[in-house]
Amino acid sequence: MGQWKDDHSQYLDEWVSFPYEIKRYQEWEPVYTPFPSEDDVLAQEMYDAIEGKVENLEEYLAQIIYYLGQLTLKLNAIEYYMTKAADQMKIYLDSTKVIEIEQIYNEPCSLITGSTYNDLVNINTATLTDWRIIDSTGNTKYQYLGIGWDNDPIIIKYIGDWDFGKDYLIHPLITFDGTYGIYPNIDVYTKAKTTIEGTKDKISDSEEVLEDYI
Secondary structure, eight states: OOOOOSOOTTEEOOOOOOTTOOOOOEEOOOOOOOOOOHHHHHHHHHHHHHHHHHHHHHHHHHHHHHHHHHHHHHHHHHHHHHHHHHHHHHHHIIIIIHHHHHHHHTSOEEEEEOTTBTOGGGTTTOBSOOEEEEETTSOEEEOTTSTTOOOOHHHHHHHHHHHHHHHHHHOOOOSTTOOOOHHHHHHHHHHHHHHHHHHHHHHHHHHHHHTTOO
16 A cells, blocks of 8 residues: 555545555646736737727728818818909909009000919918019019009008918917818828828737737
8 A cells, every 4th residue: 555645635535445444545637727827918919909099090090081172172162262363453453453553654555473372381471462563574563562553452462362372371389279271181190091090000900910819
């Protein structure tokens, strides 16, 4: 018969009865199951959260795309009325005002416009004041706030309306009361869209990588 053990920590406490009430212990090997590490837990949590995070980012993207669409509609509307104001003022200058100046100087005159006149492609440098009425030799006979200026209220209104539109387009987002600038808003939303798209793609790609280690 085997020797009794004083330390039973490595044995299964299973009593086995025999005809003469002899008792013995059955030896066993413990199964070691390690606790998951903190990194394992975090990786699993990241993996489990991927689908939800991607869905949330897709919702944010949809909202941003909607806002960009609305801003583009406003941009088109403002540029339309600015161009209309510029065209109407040019018609007024080329007909009514040129005739007035010709009568004053008793010589033929014409209207010329510069490169910044209603240049919406380069909105920051665009103006509605880059024009002159000149005589046949190229001398200026009438100019806004310059030679011959007579405070014409029609011209002042066209320029004021156009300047209002330009301010609406480019007003910088510096303070809380400066959030109406369409171009700055478009820039902000476009950058946000690019950032969220990149984040969404990265998180989506992480699913394929992490699944091999979960």
